[in-house]
Structures are given as structure tokens and as C-alpha cells.
Amino acid sequence: MKIYGIKLPLIPKKINLSKFYKLATKDKNKMFIYTYSIGLAASSAAHIVGVKRNENMSMQEKLFLIPQEIAEAAINIGIFMFLSLGLKNYTDKMFEYGKIKIPEIDKFVQKYMKENNIKDSKDLLKKGIQISDILKSDINQYIKFNKYKNGASWIISILGSIISCNIITPFLRNIIAAKYQHKKINMKDDKTKDNFVSQKLENQ
Amino acid sequence: MKKVSPFKTVIKKYYNRVIEKMVHYSPGISLSNKRLKDSFEKVAKYANNVDQRAIIGITSILTQPFIDLRNKNVDEDTRLTSFARTLSKLTIGTCVGIIVRQLCLNVFDKKKKNVNKLFFENSKKNFEAFNRYNKRITLITALGTSLGIIVSIATNILIDAPLTQVSTNFICKKLKTSEKGGQE
Numbered sequence: 376m377k378i379y380g381i382k383l384p385l386i387p388k389k390i391n392l393s394k395f396y397k398l399a400t401k402d403k404n405k406m407f408i409y410t411y412s413i414g415l416a417a418s419s420a421a422h423i424v425g426v427k428r429n430e431n432m433s434m435q436e437k438l439f440l441i442p443q444e445i446a447e448a449a450i451n452i453g454i455f456m457f458l459s460l461g462l463k464n465y466t467d468k469m470f471e472y473g474k475i476k477i478p479e480i481d482k483f484v485q486k487y488m489k490e491n492n493i494k495d496s497k498d499l500l501k502k503g504i505q506i507s508d509i510l511k512s513d514i515n516q517y518i519k520f521n522k523y524k525n526g527a528s529w530i531i532s533i534l535g536s537i538i539s540c541n542i543i544t545p546f547l548r549n550i551i552a553a554k555y556q557h558k559k560i561n562m563k564d565d566k567t568k569d570n571f572v573s574q575k576l577e578n579q
Numbered sequence: 580m581k582k583v584s585p586f587k588t589v590i591k592k593y594y595n596r597v598i599e600k601m602v603h604y605s606p607g608i609s610l611s612n613k614r615l616k617d618s619f620e621k622v623a624k625y626a627n628n629v630d631q632r633a634i635i636g637i638t639s640i641l642t643q644p645f646i647d648l649r650n651k652n653v654d655e656d657t658r659l660t661s662f663a664r665t666l667s668k669l670t671i672g673t674c675v676g677i678i679v680r681q682l683c684l685n686v687f688d689k690k691k692k693n694v695n696k697l698f699f700e701n702s703k704k705n706f707e708a709f710n711r712y713n714k715r716i717t718l719i720t721a722l723g724t725s726l727g728i729i730v731s732i733a734t735n736i737l738i739d740a741p742l743t744q745v746s747t748n749f750i751c752k753k754l755k756t757s758e759k760g761g762q763e
Contacts, residue, residue, distance in 0.1 A: 395725075396718060406721055410728045417732040418739065422668065425740035431748045436660045439653055443661065461598065468602045476609045477616070500603055511706050518709065523610065526619030529626055533634055541639045545646040545665075553652035 408460070412452050419448040438559050443552035450544045450551075458543075459535035466531040470524040471507060472500040480520050484509055628724060629680045636673030643669060659754045660747070667746035668739075675734050683727040687719045694719065 426432065426440045469475045473484060473496040484496070487509045493499065499506075507524075510517040610616060644666040650658055698712040 395721070406724075410724050414728050414731055418672070418735045421735040421740040422743065425744045426664075429744050429748070431751070432660060433656065435654070436657045439657045440661060440664060461594070464595075464598050465601055468598060469605060469608075472602055474602055474605055474607050476607060478609065478611050496607070497603070500599065514706055514709055517706065522623040523616060523619045526621070526623035526626075529622050529631075530619075533631060536631075536635050537638045540635065541642045542646075545643045549647065549650045549652065549661075553650065556653065556657070 408452075408456060411455065415448050415451055419444050435556070435560065439552050439556040442555040443548050446548040446551040447544060450547050451540055454539040454543055455536065458539040459532050462535035463528045463532040466528040467524060470520070470527065471505040472496075473506055475527070477520065477523055480506070480510065480516055483513065483516055627684060628720075628727065629677055629684060632673065632676045632680055636669065636676060640666070640669045640673065655758075656755070659758075660751050663750035663754060664743065664747040667750060668743045671739055671742050671746065675738055676731065679731050679734055680727050683723050683730060686726065687723045691716065691719050 423441055423444050426437055426444065429437075432440070473481075476496075484499075484506055488494075488496070488499075493502070493504075506520060507517065510520055644662050647665045648658060648662045650661065653661070694712060694715045698708065
């Protein structure tokens with residue numbers, strides 16, 4: 376797309392829905408990270424502008440609040456990716472590799488293991504055999520298994536989000552913003568001291 | 580061929596390996612409690628984006644402002660302003676976020692119900708049909724989430740940020756005057 380003869384590479388000629396479809400159906404985690412990051416960045420930008428324009432806040436307060444907002448967005452995205460999604464993946468794999476056993480589904484898994492000469496359920500992880508693959512032949516059990524798995528991983532990922540976004544992030548962002556504020560105030564103090572000394576020397 | 584950055588693949592490889600090791604060393608659990616199983620089933624069936632936003636939003640209102648209030652690395656004024664701003668930002672953000680997400684979900688709700696009806700009322704269920712159903716549902720959810728993101732960017736700029744500033748100034752004024760009154 377060209378505007379006044381300038382090429383704008385960011386705006387696609389045609390919105391490609393097949394890419395969106397692929398991302399939404401195959402890479403759910405990626406999709407979640409993208410939407411979460413975009414939302415967080417936009418919200419942070421809006422709030423930073425709001426703080427900058429607020430006339431009732433002192434310069435010292437702004438020096439803390441703006442880096443606090445930036446640090447919050449950055450830490451939230453990073454920590455969310457590792458802790459929240461990590462916990463979700465961990466729960467999914469605990470179900471998939473038979474570490475969390477569901478008695479009515481375990482019968483099918485045991486049967487499959489006997490048929491394929493797998494002695495221990497630990498070997499499922501070593502061989503990369505997932506329970507959802509085993510249950511593909513029985514659709515009702517497959518749906519049941521998916522329900523338990525999705526429910527558990529939803530709860531765990533919410534717990535992860537609460538711990539990461541509501542407890543760890545505020546502590547870290549406050550430390551970072553306070554350090555930035557102190558640094559800026561010290562720099563200003565040094566400058567005013569220098570100005571004061573140079574003025575005194577000039578007067579002498 | 581599509582180029583994949585080596586940094587990304589290495590991170591992904593080690594990330595998966597760490598999780599697999601964690602699974603390997605975790606003790607096995609048997610999920611025999613009926614109540615727990617029922618609750619997992621209910622969550623999988625009914626829980627959505629709105630519930631997620633509500634749970635995270637409410638817990639954030641209960642924790643984040645008080646963490647700011649106990650921040651001893653800054654002076655009293657900054658601490659109070661930061662408390663007031665976090666409290667108002669989270670309260671307004673949660674309320675607006677829940678409304679926006681609910682509205683966006685409602686747009687696609689009819690489609691989702693139709694897809695659900697098509698699959699669950701069909702007597703011939705097989706793995707391929709389930710996969711197709713699953714893909715449709717995730718696509719509808721993704722469309723709803725994306726619409727939600729676009730709308731929430733607009734509401735963030737038009738509603739959240741200005742309202743947060745007004746509310747922060749109001750709470751700050753109240754807090755600072757009450758503190759001065761207390762000192763006198």
C-alpha cells in the first residue's frame with residue numbers, strides 16, 4: 376500500500392484469513408500470547424499518556440508511575456509466558472502421559488499397554504505416546520478425557536496467572552520503578568548542585 | 580522454505596524438555612474424586628474469557644493496590660498516588676473488560692451454539708467429526724477474542740485511561756486531605 380508515494384510495509388494488501396485460521400486452530404498458545412500482548416501494550420500506552428497528561432501529579436510521582444506501567448507490561452508478558460503457560464502445558468502433559476490417572480479411562484490405557492508390550496506407564500512419556508492418541512478409537516472416552524484435561528488446565532492456568540500477574544509482577548515492577556525514580560532524582564540533584572556551584576563561582 | 584530462528588527453536592526445545600522432566604519426576608495421582616471430576620467437567624463446559632477476566636481482575640483488586648501501599652522504596656506521596664492509581668485502574672479495567680468481553684462473546688454465541696448442536700445431536704460421532712467441531716469452536720473463540728482485543732483497545736483509550744485519571748485524582752485528594760487532617 377502506498378500513501379503519498381511512501382510504501383507502508385505494515386499494512387497488508389489483503390487480510391489473509393487462512394493465516395489467522397492456522398494460528399487460531401493449531402497454535403492456540405501463540406494466539407493467546409499475541410492477543411494478550413497486544414491488549415496489554417495498548418492498555419499500557421493509553422495509561423502512560425494519561426499519567427503524562429495528568430496535571431495533578433508531581434514530577435516525582437510521574438517518574439515512578441510511568442516506569443511502573445512500562446515494567447508491568449514487560450514483566451507481565453514474560454512471566455505470563457513462562458509461568459502461566461508453563462503450568463498449563465505441565466498439566467496437559469500430566470494428563471497426556473498418564474501421570475494423572477482417571478480410573479474409567481485407565482482401563483483403555485492398560486489394555487493398549489498390554490497389546491503393545493509396554494510394562495510401565497512411565498514408558499508412555501519415554502516413547503512419546505499420548506493418551507489422546509490411544510483414545511482416538513473410542514470417541515466418547517476421548518471427549519470425556521479432553522473435558523477433564525481442559526477443565527484442570529484452565530483452573531491451573533488461572534492460578535498461574537493470579538500468582539504471576541497479581542503477586543510477582545507488582546513486587547518486581549515496584550522495585551524497578553523505584554530504582555528508576557531514585558536514579559533520575561539523583562541525576563537532577565547532581566545537576567542542580569553543579570549549577571549552584573557554577574553560579575557561586577561566577578558571582579565571586 | 581520457511582526460516583525458523585535458531586534462538587526460538589533452542590528455547591522451545593529446552594522449554595519442552597524442562598516440562599517433560601518435571602512431568603517425569605512428578606508423583607502419579609489418581610483422579611477418583613467424583614466432585615473434583617465434575618468440577619473439571621463443568622469448568623471445561625462453561626468457563627470462558629469473561630470468567631477468566633473476572634477472576635483475575637477481582638484477585639488483582641484484592642492484592643495489587645495493597646502491595647503498592649506497602650512499597651517502602653518510595654516516599655509517602657508517591658506511595659499514595661500509586662495506590663490510588665492501581666486501585667482505580669484495576670477496578671475500571673475489570674468492569675470495562677468484563678462488559679466488552681461479554682458483548683464480544685455474545686456476537687459469536689449463536690454460532691457457537693449451532694456448532695455445538697450440530698455435533699452433540701449427531702448420532703454418528705467419530706474422531707474426524709470431533710476434530711472438525713473442535714477446530715470450529717476454537718476458530719469462533721479466536722474471532723471473539725480478536726474482536727474483544729480490538730474493542731478493548733478502543734475502550735482503553737476512550738474510557739479506561741481518562742476515567743482512571745479522574746478516579747485517581749479523586750482518591751488521591753481524599754487520601755491526602757485525610758492524612759493532613761490526621762496530622763493536625
